[in-house]
Amino acid sequence: MKKNLLMWDETLFRDPEVFEIDYVPEQFNFREVQMRELAFQIRPGLRGGRPLNTICRGLPGTGKTTSVRKLFEEIEETTKKLVPVLINCQIDNTKFAIFSQIYRKLSGHLPPSSGTSFKQVFDAVARMLQKEETVLLVALDDANYLFYENEINRVLYTLLRSHEAYPGTRIGVIVIISDLDVDLTATVDARVSSVFRPTEIYFPPYGEDEVRDILHERVLQGLYPGCLSEEMFSLVVTQTQKSGDLRVGIDLLKRAALNAEKQARRNIEKEDICKAYDVSRYLHLGFSVRSLKDEEKALLRALAELAAREGEMNAGEVFRTIKDRIGVGYTRFYEMVKKLDAMRLIDLEYREGKGRTRVISLRYEPAKILEYLS
Incomplete structure (x- = not known):
């Protein structure tokens, strides 16, 4: 009996980082087509031109943000002439906040928090792009948060028409949307749509076999062998499919392992998974309320x-x-x-x-x- 109990300094986690929401896996499967399309849209920026504008559309947990993160990592390893910036619009959902994050990416620090106007931040961003002769690629993640109070038009207009005030600036935009009911091209006004003209890339929901393979890869990387039986793993897959969001499954694995550790067990049992699911299925609600x-x-x-x-x-x-x-x-x-x-x-x-x-x-x-x- 004693050998089945964890000691105080033991853990089920080989690498807990694998189960974090913002973790970018080395092996990223089932989105090769979308990654190729995104790379094609970005390619002009690698040659000094303006990247083509893109909408990445799909339900939550379908790999949109991870695809963009993977490509942005490759860009940063390849060139300094194309600067990618990923904006979390749940957190930064005003024009000033978004350009402050762009300013931080280009300068290494945020602009002063008080006494700084938007125009000052925008002018500083444009001057840095001109001076370094760099191209800017901005990804607006969860852009539906910008539809409130017409912020999406203000942000896109400023980004896409920056060259009118500062000749030579080149900025491309990737808009990531998780609400399939939103028609962005119909939402933006005429002065934005005339310069936006995006290509839409659709990210379909993962099938059951794909969910199983992705979660299995996370288990292999993140947990020690033998702590999750095949039967319990299948239950995690079933609960993930029920939620329709892969992120729920990843969070579920993390919480189930923590529940087992709390009980000092070396194996994850059904009660650990069921208890974890009661929390994990409300992942979106928790993020949104905050x-x-x-x-x-x-x-x-x-x-x-x-x-x-x-x-x-x-x-x-x-x-x-x-x-x-x-x-x-x-x-x-x-x-x-x-x-x-x-x-x-x-x-x-x-x-x-x-x-x-x-x-x-x-x-x-x-x-x-x-x-x-x-």
């Missing part, structure tokens, strides 16, 4: 409390019920509702009746939303 502003959290909390009693909700009635509580006007209320919809936290549906009615429903159980908000 990125919300206080008034957006207040609105989501109010929606969850109303949905617990009513289910679907009429947008107008919701506003009348909570306007005093959250202290915003209808325009601001509706902007926040559209943002929550773009973030896949709620569904905003239009229905014909007495006029055109907007109906709000939650994508997660109200109790779970309230739990993550607290």
Whole structure:
């Protein structure tokens, strides 16, 4: 019995880094076609020209961001003349924040946090590109976070028309979108679409065999042999397929191993996996809630409390019920509702009746939303 228990200084993890969300695997399978298409779009930038603009579209956990990261690593190993910058739009979702990250990439530090205007940051970025004669390639990851308050048009317009203010600057854009309902080309205005003209690359969901192979590779790299039986591994694959998101499976492996370690076991058992899945399947919810502003959290909390009693909700009635509580006007209320919809936290549906009615429903159980908000 004793030999099956972990000692205090023992672990099931050969390499815990393998199970981190931002880990870029050495072996990256099943996205060769998409990687070739992306490389073709980027190629002009390697010759000093402007990279072709691209939209990477697919459900969450289909390899979009990892594909871009892999190519950006290759670019940085190959040349200094094409500078790739990956922006996490969940975190940096304003024009100033995005250009501050570009400035940091080019200069090695962020611009001063106070007393600096956007124009100063933009001018500094453009001058650095001119001076070094470098090409800039910007990837906007989770760009649906920029649809809120029309930020996507402001960001794309500034990036793609920079050469008008600073001749010779060359900037290409990769837009990564995880919401299949979003039509970016229809969303941007005419002054942006005239210079954007992107090629769309679709990332289909991984099939069961592909999920199995990818997770198996992570297990081989990240866990010691023998701690995860074939039966338990199949359960992880099944739970991953149920969620529809490969990232859930990777997080599930990490949490299941931690659960087993907590019980000082050398093997991951079914209870470890089931307990881990109760947390891992809400991965997107947790990330999204953390990125919300206080008034957006207040609105989501109010929606969850109303949905617990009513289910679907009429947008107008919701506003009348909570306007005093959250202290915003209808325009601001509706902007926040559209943002929550773009973030896949709620569904905003239009229905014909007495006029055109907007109906709000939650994508997660109200109790779970309230739990993550607290």
